[in-house]
Amino acid sequence: MPSPAHPLLRFLATLFGTIFLGFGFSYTFFPRRAYASIGLPALSSSTTSLDAEILDAVITLFGAKDVFVGVALLVTTWVANRRVAGVLLVAASACAGVDGWVVQRVAGSGGWNHWGYGVVMGCVGVLMGR
Known part of the structure; x- marks a missing residue:
């Protein structure tokens, strides 16, 4: 088992922090593009303007959360x-678990797109925290 000081753990933590930053900025500035990358269906033509505005706001909030997580991971690492x-x-691994659960429930598939990296991130976190 790698020691907590192993450089690979720091590299992986940096990678996860950078990925969070990238997705966070993307979701914040381009919320409509986020639906597909998260695993949610795109807005339909029957979506009202107000509903679309609310969904875009929620995705923007989601992006802000990802920017915070990315900065927190990079600074602490x-x-x-x-x-x-x-x-x-x-903790971010637990967030990935909830993200996957929501996507799986809403879209019917795509949960493992979140659960897969969440498990790896959790393992890296456990190894760094010991």
Whole structure:
């Protein structure tokens, strides 16, 4: 088992933080493009303007959450306590679990697109936190 000081763990934590930042900025500035990347169906032509506006706002909030998680992971990995980074990775893994559950429930598929990386992120977090 790799030690908490293993450089691969820091690389993986950095990778996850960067991915969160990338998706977060994308969701914040281009919310309509986010539906497909999250695994949700695109808005239909029958969606009212108000409904579309509300959904875009929710996706923008989701993007802001991802930007925060990305910054928190990068700062704790490189500047602060790496055990804290491990705890944040485990918490982000739980968020991925909920994301997958929601997508699976709404779209009927696509949950594993979230659960797959969530499991890896959780394992990296456990290894960094020990």
